[in-house]
Amino acid sequence: MIEWTVDLSTGVPLLDVHHRTIFEWLAELERAAVDERTLFAVYALVRLKHYTRDHFAAEEALMKSAGFPGLAEHMAEHAAFRTRLGELQLKSMEQDISTDTVKLLSDWLTHHITKTDMAYVPYLKKSK
Numbered sequence: 001m002i003e004w005t006v007d008l009s010t011g012v013p014l015l016d017v018h019h020r021t022i023f024e025w026l027a028e029l030e031r032a033a034v035d036e037r038t039l040f041a042v043y044a045l046v047r048l049k050h051y052t053r054d055h056f057a058a059e060e061a062l063m064k065s066a067g068f069p070g071l072a073e074h075m076a077e078h079a080a081f082r083t084r085l086g087e088l089q090l091k092s093m094e095q096d097i098s099t100d101t102v103k104l105l106s107d108w109l110t111h112h113i114t115k116t117d118m119a120y121v122p123y124l125k126k127s128k
């Protein structure tokens with residue numbers, strides 16, 4: 001089951017709320033894929049895409065103001081994921097989203113949060 005767990009906590013309350021919400025939409029997308037509710041899956045994917053875009057923008061602004069040195073690489077990871085979501089949205093017009101695809105998205109996000117996002121935490125805390 002896809003869900004946000006405490007080991008994904010960055011300790012930055014606003015960003016944890018964002019991450020939790022992203023995981024909630026991923027879980028909705030997974031349920032829609034399992035139940036083959038095509039229209040709802042497309043809706044959940046669009047919500048996920050919009051929410052992810054806003055979250056990435058918020059994260060990038062915080063990293064920038066904290067002077068985080070890995071900003072460019074981090075932004076490139078965000079851009080790659082957004083491209084992937086965009087491609088998936090196009091594909092979802094023609095074929096149902098599979099649970100395997102949802103699992104790949106969830107694995108990417110888990111890896112991104114635990115490795116890439118965690119790297120900015122000390123900088124954000126220092127700049128407060």
Ligand SMILES: [Fe+2]
Binds near residue numbers: 059078112116117
């Ligand atoms: Fe990130």
Ligand SMILES: [Fe+2]
Binds near residue numbers: 015019059113117
């Ligand atoms: Fe993040």
